[in-house]
Amino acid sequence: xxxxxxxxxxxxxxxxxxxxxxxxxxxxxxxxxxxxxxxxxxxxxxxxxxxxxxxxxxxxxxxxxxxxxxxxxxxxxxxxxxxxxxxxxxxxxxxxxxxxxxxxxxxxxxxxxxxxxxxxxxxxxxxxxxxxxxxxxxxxxxxxxxxxxxxxxxxxxxxxxxxxxxxxxxxxxxxxxxxxxxxxxxxxxxxxxxxxxxxxxxxxxxxxxxxxxxxxxxxxxxxxxxxxxxxxxxxxxxxxxxxxxxxxxxxxxxxxxxxxxxxxxxxxxxxxxxxxxxxxxxxxxxxxxxxxxxxxxxxxxxxxxxxxxxxxxxxxxxxxxxxxxxxxxxxxxxxxxxxxxxxxxxxxxxxxxxxxxxxxxxxxxxxxxxxxxxxxxxxxxxxxxxxxxxxxx
Amino acid sequence: xxxxxxxxxxxxxxxxxxxxxxxxxxxxxxxxxxxxxxxxxxxxxxxxxxxxxxxxxxxxxxxxxxxxxxxxxxxxxxxxxxxxxxxxxxxxxxxxxxxxxxxxxxxxxxxxxxxxxxxxx
Numbered sequence: 108x109x110x111x112x113x114x115x116x117x118x119x120x121x122x123x124x125x126x127x128x129x130x131x132x133x134x135x136x137x138x139x140x141x142x143x144x145x146x147x148x149x150x151x152x153x154x155x156x157x158x159x160x161x162x163x164x165x166x167x168x169x170x171x172x173x174x175x176x177x178x179x180x181x182x183x184x185x186x187x188x189x190x191x192x193x194x195x196x197x198x199x200x201x202x203x204x205x206x207x208x209x210x211x212x213x214x215x216x217x218x219x220x221x222x223x224x225x226x227x228x229x230x231x232x233x234x235x236x237x238x239x240x241x242x243x244x245x246x247x248x249x250x251x252x253x254x255x256x257x258x259x260x261x262x263x264x265x266x267x268x269x270x271x272x273x274x275x276x277x278x279x280x281x282x283x284x285x286x287x288x289x290x291x292x293x294x295x296x297x298x299x300x301x302x303x304x305x306x307x308x309x310x311x312x313x314x315x316x317x318x319x320x321x322x323x324x325x326x327x328x329x330x331x332x333x334x335x336x337x338x339x340x341x342x343x344x345x346x347x348x349x350x351x352x353x354x355x356x357x358x359x360x361x362x363x364x365x366x367x368x369x370x371x372x373x374x375x376x377x378x379x380x381x382x383x384x385x386x387x388x389x390x391x392x393x394x395x396x397x398x399x400x401x402x403x404x405x406x407x408x409x410x411x412x413x414x415x416x417x418x419x420x421x422x423x424x425x426x427x428x429x430x431x432x433x434x435x436x437x438x439x440x441x442x443x444x445x446x447x448x449x450x451x452x453x454x455x456x457x458x459x460x461x462x463x464x465x466x467x468x469x470x471x472x473x474x475x476x477x478x479x480x481x482x483x484x485x486x487x488x489x490x491x492x493x494x495x496x497x498x499x500x
Numbered sequence: 501x502x503x504x505x506x507x508x509x510x511x512x513x514x515x516x517x518x519x520x521x522x523x524x525x526x527x528x529x530x531x532x533x534x535x536x537x538x539x540x541x542x543x544x545x546x547x548x549x550x551x552x553x554x555x556x557x558x559x560x561x562x563x564x565x566x567x568x569x570x571x572x573x574x575x576x577x578x579x580x581x582x583x584x585x586x587x588x589x590x591x592x593x594x595x596x597x598x599x600x601x602x603x604x605x606x607x608x609x610x611x612x613x614x615x616x617x618x619x620x621x
Contacts, residue, residue: 151572152595159580160605322512322537325569338537343544434516434533434548447518447531458520470571499595 115140122484124153130227130488131495133469139481147476147484149469154499162459166425167193167267170459175261177461177497181220183212184439185497186265191346192435192448193267193428199399204392205269206348211282211385212255212264213347214378218289219248220440221371228368228489229300232309237300244292247285254278267426268396279386286379286386293376301372307365314475314487316362324471327464328442329374330491332358333366340438352384364490371492374440399426425454441465441492461500465493511547513537514567519577524607527552528583530560534567553583562588580605 118139124132132153138146158177162170167189174189175182187209194201201209222245226238249259255274256262264271300306316326321334331338339356341349357373359366428450436445442464449458468491475487511534519530532549551560562585564570574585575594582603585591593600602609 152593152597155595157604323568325514325567336537434546436515443515445516445533447516447533449520458518460516460518460520462516462518466572466576467569470569 117145130493131498133488133493133495133498135484135488137476137481137484142481144476144479144481144484147473149472151466151469151495151499154495156500158500159459159461162456164455166454167428168425171263171265172261175263177463177500178220178439178441178444178465178494179260179496180223180494181216181440182260182262183209183216183265184437184444186262187213187347188435188437188439188444188446190265190267191437192433192446193426193450195435196429196431196433196448196450197267197399197426199268199396201269201347202393202396203348203390204273205394205396207385207389208270208274208394209265210347210349210352211382211389212252212270214382214385215248215251215282217440218375218378219245221375222248224371224440224489224492225296225368228486228492229306231485231489232306234300234306237296240292240296244289247288251278251282251285254281266395266399268399269394271395273394279389282382283386286383289379290376293372293379296372301369309486310364310368310490313364313479313483314490316471316475318362320471321362324474325467326442326471327467328439328492329367329370330442330468330471332356333370334362335360340436340443344436346437349381351388352381354380354384364486367490367492371440427452427454428456436462439464441494441497442468444497461497463497463500465491465495465498469493469498511536512567514563514569515546517563517570517573517577519581519583519605521555521581521606522552526555528555528558528581528606529553530577530583532563558583559586560584561586562591564588579603582606 120137120139122135122137124134134150134153136148136150137144158173161173165173171186171189174185177185222241226241229237252262253259255278256264316330316334318335321331321336335358337356337358342356354377357370357377359369430450430452432447432449434445434447436443443462444464445462447458447460447462448456451457472488472491476484479487513535515533515535517530517532519528521528530551530553534547534549535544537544553560560583562570562574564574565587572594574588575591577583578585578591579593579595580603592598596604
């Protein structure tokens with residue numbers, strides 16, 4: 108009765124929805140034994156806005172402002188995929204110039220997203236300085252976006268069949284200046300961070316994912332490429348004129364957080380290469396396929412009758428999604444962003460399923476965290492690069 | 501069982517698992533997109549599998565033990581549409597609060613306390 112049994116008391120700590128770092132509202136219930144982590148359970152849903160259900164009641168043009176709110180750091184990708192879906196369903200060709208503009212903006216958005224990944228990642232590890240440096244670069248990207256699209260972050264720029272407006276005069280020169288400036292900045296980050304022994308101690312060997320495991324867990328993006336799997340949708344799927352540029356896919360073999368960091372820095376340099384090549388070779392021509400605005404179906408004359416005035420708003424003729432289903436995908440900076448679109452023969456989709464990269468990359472968190480110390484949780488969570496806007500939608 | 505056959509064929513990447521309802525009052529479908537990830541592939545082959553379940557008691561065996569990436573995605577299909585997956589380790593609501601009643605993404609779902617402003621007659 109009085110024999111003390113050596114039972115460990117496990118402490119359950121709640122890393123609540125509000126963080127000091129910018130990952131968003133993610134709640135982790137962590138079971139600790141001293142400082143080793145035994146288990147962790149992520150609880151999502153604090154930012155769930157019902158984007159999928161809303162999508163079933165909006166036309167594509169009406170839905171475009173919503174999509175930038177999924178991944179609010181790399182907004183062009185969400186717009187690109189929203190527009191790519193109906194384009195591929197309806198077999199709509201995108202003019203060359205629009206495709207090049209899209210590629211340039213997408214790669215700028217990728218750089219912006221990786222920069223804002225780097226800041227909180229370093230801030231979680233403890234280095235506060237890069238956080239300010241990245242915002243300096245991100246402000247330049249915001250200025251470029253504002254000149255081209257009109258909004259700094261939530262641009263409503265892509266349309267079915269191209270982009271909404273052409274690039275302003277002199278934008279290309281400004282963008283080339285930015286590319287040259289940014290290459291010097293990347294070398295500055297490399298000097299500051301990559302060979303820093305404190306950083307390497309924190310980050311090397313932390314959160315290792317093997318290649319087979321990564322594929323089984325459905326990871327995508329830099330997490331997959333850091334584990335040795337050379338899978339980049341831009342090369343594999345051949346979409347949006349990425350084939351015309353000469354660039355490599357950065358990848359590493361180890362699968363720890365340091366490998367993910369190196370893959371993302373490599374992706375930033377590759378993006379600069381793509382942007383420079385695209386800017387030099389951008390063709391003239393139209394920037395939007397105006398055939399998509401040509402509707403030749405007759406409106407039902409019964410609803411134009413006098414009796415039906417106050418029933419509801421009648422939709423103006425919009426792009427009708429054919430009755431097919433399609434899975435479109437895009438290589439977002441966080442991973443593979445996908446839309447499974449089931450079209451009805453009406454302007455609203457029947458089902459608009461978003462395959463968010465952050466949601467699927469987050470599944471591996473409880474497994475990666477076991478047997479790590481408490482301080483490594485933030486490193487691993489930071490290196491997975493989630494953003495709650497798309498995890499919860 | 502079908503899943504194991506496909507896995508044996510080499511489709512090792514479950515890209516996306518989603519669910520939708522086919523017609524209001526009809527069946528519910530659970531869709532799996534699979535691809536084969538290999539080195540140096542161009543235009544990989546993909547397979548899309550749909551499993552239909554009746555609306556009253558939708559139960560589908562979970563593929564979590566074959567492709568672990570179905571973990572959160574099946575929880576989300578359960579949460580949004582009510583399809584319960586057998587042998588899933590933690591089938592709880594993931595996006596909605598735990599005490600929510602109802603399956604939001606079904607077409608016959610009525611959002612509680614949601615009154616739209618309509619055009620007055």
